[in-house]
Amino acid sequence: MTAPEIVEKHTMAVLVDNEPGVLARVIGLFSGRGYNIESLTVAETDPKNKLSRITIVTSGTPMVIEQIKAQLNRIVPVHGVHDLGEEGPFLERELALVKVTGGAESRAETLRVADIFHARVVDTTPESYVFEMTGSTDKLDAFINLMAPLGVVDISRTGVVAISRGSGKF
């Protein structure tokens, strides 16, 4: 083989008809052809035209990334595939709900860390907090790492959603 090619991470926005089976087609493509999914989110974004937007974070060599895009485009209900990094600067956000149940002695420290990260308290009991936090995946990871010793018991994350900067579409 030729020199090993570098593996790149790509974030793609895939616009699809919101119909039964469409997500299974996308996921089946990734599993069937052995591509990576680091994160995948989906929701309807254009109710009038019944379109959903799938945001996929994937990784692979440039040749594999090119294949992934071509293969996604081939799926009949797919309207378009946008490789966000390739089309210009873009924003990525993820949301996490983090439940922390430290003892009384760590409650103040827990709130201090949350404050630094601008995490919001969305539920409180004498024994627990639930924080809501949005940000890049890295920022969420950092927050969760700092919270871990303070008694994190549960985490729920949305996966990445992304949009281009500026006035362009996607």
Add this chain to the structure above:
Amino acid sequence: MAAQPEVRELSGAEMVIRALIDQGVEVVFGYPGGAVLPIYDALFKQNRLRHILVRHEQGAVHAAEGYARSSGKVGVVMVTSGPGATNTVTGLTDALMDSVPVVCLTGQVPTHLIGNDAFQEADTTGITRPCTKHNYLVKDVNDLARVLHEAFTVARTGRPGPVVVDLPKDVLFANGLYLPPESAPARKSYRPQAKPEASRIAAAAQLIMAAKKPLFYGGGGLINSGPRACTLFTELVRLTGFPVTLTLMGLGVFPASDKQYLGLVGMHGTFESNNAMHDCDLMINIGARFDDRVTGKVAAFAPHARKIHVDIDPSSINKNVRVDLAVVGDCAEVLAALLVELKAQKYKADPARIAPWWQQIETWRKRDCLRYAKSDTIIKPQYAIERLYALTRGRDVFITTEVGQHQMWAAQFFKFDQPFHWMTSGGLGTMGYGLPAAMGVQLAHPDALVIDIAGEASILMNIQEMSTICQYRLPVKAFILNNQYMGMVRQWQELLHGGRYSESYTAALPDFVKLAEAFGAVGMRVEKPADVDRVIKEMIAVDRPVIVDVAVDPAENCFPMIPSGAAHNEMLLGPEDKQASGPISEEGMVLV
């Protein structure tokens, strides 16, 4: 149900029949069952669609493939839910791999029972999602007409392929409004690109004009594009004077009898084709997909060549092999544009420029790589096919094959001067394809001579279709090269596994003559080379289905062969090459 005003409500089942007729369908290959009874009832009340009752649903799909590939029309299949649907999976996968347009209608349990593990329920759309180009579950009768028309469009256009429409029984009974094809809305997300970009055509013309060692490499995409693409391809090849090689799926798109034709390319391709592939400085791939059977070791594939790749499917481009110039578009459109561009550039063939290349090719040709040891005592399989070819020349002959050595010998020794006359399972390599496919071909071409060149192991996989063939009096000929072995398996065991012939010998083969007779067909057997011609002539003369059991040399191997993991210039030319090349690499051993 003829010429009803458009507004009349139809039942779902009536709509199915109506949509098929409006789509120009003449033949449906099917098998009934509980979930599709309403369609069979509607079928009973009309006489425009012809239903062919197969004996196994896999046979229905292969028959539809043979019908489609030989006629350019969409092949249509109709089966019941559960086992009927699951039996189609091999055929659908075959059609997907070879890009054959097929619409398969499957029955389904009523919508309110879906998910309940009802009797004969299967998750048909789930099971067939990875083996179809697209599939549908229709839950509302008012979507049915649109979906059916869309299914035909998707199957037929772009890179063709199989489409499944799953039909719950309550939807077939419900009434709704029918839409004719012309008023069905188009699917916005589905837009295959047929027209190529002008700049790419110009770039391709420049490469063609500058090449010194060019090679055309044509594939099944030309067949799918249609007769115009094949004619334009031939025109372009002749205009340039360049050599041309074809893939297994492309045989016939350029006349095999032409001097410019180098023969089949790939694992069992000719010495001249594969060496030309390896040494060329410009490879012009039109409608082929750099399949691993063609490329061999990718890292050593055509190392000095600039590569042009014309394909309607962008995902075929840069998948296995990186190319220098990709042209996305329909083969016919691309070829037409290329010919216009070359004319505009005042292109004239330059034989002097490519003369040294042709001289080189002629030295490869002189190796006479398809040469084999003739025998007076035992029938060599190559000889049987050579005689079959010679004795059927001048007739309208269609050949289908099963999978194995006989398939490769057929590809090497039967020469096709026209497209659409050769049907084989290339991508999936499905044993059991040939007999039902021949049945489909014969239905599309009732007066033609249709022959399944078969292996004795493969044909047993769908032998039940002899019963269908006899029922409809289809004069299909099954020409079995009976070597008593799964010959291709035996060959790999000989070359790669120290001659340990594990389970590749069939110890209890049926008497094929009696088997033919049991079905109501004619059986023949030939054991001596001297009798081959006579038996072939008898076979041709009989206007009925025939099985010919040709007892061939069980030890014969198929050469040339590029061992797995090897490069094009490392071919084995015959038994004498076996040792010379040394053991096959470990890397190669793991390849299929």
